[in-house]
Amino acid sequence: MSKSLPLTPELHAYVVAHGSAPDEVMGDLVEETLAALPAQAGMRVAPEQAAFLTFLTRLLGARQAVEVGTFTGLSSLAIARGLAEDGRLTCFDISEEYTSIARRYWARAGVADRIELRIGPAGETLRELPRDRHLDFAFIDADKSGYPVYWAELVPRMRPGGIVAVDNTLRGGRVLAPQSADDRAIAAFNDEVMADVRVETVLLPIADGLTLARVR
Numbered sequence: 001m002s003k004s005l006p007l008t009p010e011l012h013a014y015v016v017a018h019g020s021a022p023d024e025v026m027g028d029l030v031e032e033t034l035a036a037l038p039a040q041a042g043m044r045v046a047p048e049q050a051a052f053l054t055f056l057t058r059l060l061g062a063r064q065a066v067e068v069g070t071f072t073g074l075s076s077l078a079i080a081r082g083l084a085e086d087g088r089l090t091c092f093d094i095s096e097e098y099t100s101i102a103r104r105y106w107a108r109a110g111v112a113d114r115i116e117l118r119i120g121p122a123g124e125t126l127r128e129l130p131r132d133r134h135l136d137f138a139f140i141d142a143d144k145s146g147y148p149v150y151w152a153e154l155v156p157r158m159r160p161g162g163i164v165a166v167d168n169t170l171r172g173g174r175v176l177a178p179q180s181a182d183d184r185a186i187a188a189f190n191d192e193v194m195a196d197v198r199v200e201t202v203l204l205p206i207a208d209g210l211t212l213a214r215v216r
């Protein structure tokens with residue numbers, strides 16, 4: 001029998017309320033995203049994921065981190081806050097419009113000096129990263145069809161013990177019966193990760209599914 005609880009809205013609210021709460025800067029970032037980009041605002045990570053990203057980055061003592069898919073900055077802000085004192089986060093996105101909002105909130109949160117943003121298709125811009133195994137943490141949350149390419153570029157750059165976190169790996173449950181190209185892309189990607197002997201993997205049922213892969 002499964003020990004996993006289906007989360008009712010009330011239980012989800014309880015989960016969020018009993019983890020580290022988003023502060024005023026994050027609250028304002030979420031509000032501005034909803035007001036300025038109502039059709040896209042749902043792309044941001046869930047509040048419990050933001051808390052988890054800070055927790056995980058801090059737990060790893062991460063000094064070198066990468067994010068693929070920054071949008072208006074919620075997850076990058078969470079990661080940047082968990083970095084070690086001299087840590088650096090390199091963000092990859094294709095949109096100047098979305099990330100102009102992120103830049104303002106990084107400045108307001110006092111983390112702008114530890115974040116570098118690279119604009120362009122990540123399949124190309126990731127190749128410009130140093131090739132050695134220097135990354136402690138990577139977060140993939142961009143276009144779903146690009147995940148295999150981002151994985152292929154990032155895994156060889158992870159230090160032994162580094163973590164790659166991948167968002168939306170349950171696709172609203174549709175990995176069981178894919179209904180779109182993106183659903184199929186994620187279902188195939190999940191199988192690819194499971195077959196990859198370079199990593200040990202857990203798929204956490206947090207928000208829309210968050211895969212954590214620890215690189216050997």
Ligand SMILES: C[S@@+](CC[C@H](N)C(=O)[O-])C[C@H]1O[C@@H](n2cnc3c(N)ncnc32)[C@H](O)[C@@H]1O
Binds near residue numbers: 045070072095123
């Ligand atoms: C799901 S959103 C990221 C949400 C973000 N992690 C957050 O918590 O707010 C996906 C982002 O990927 C970006 N994106 C889409 N295709 C891309 C590509 N080929 N290369 C880089 N970024 C891309 C989009 O511009 C968008 O900002």
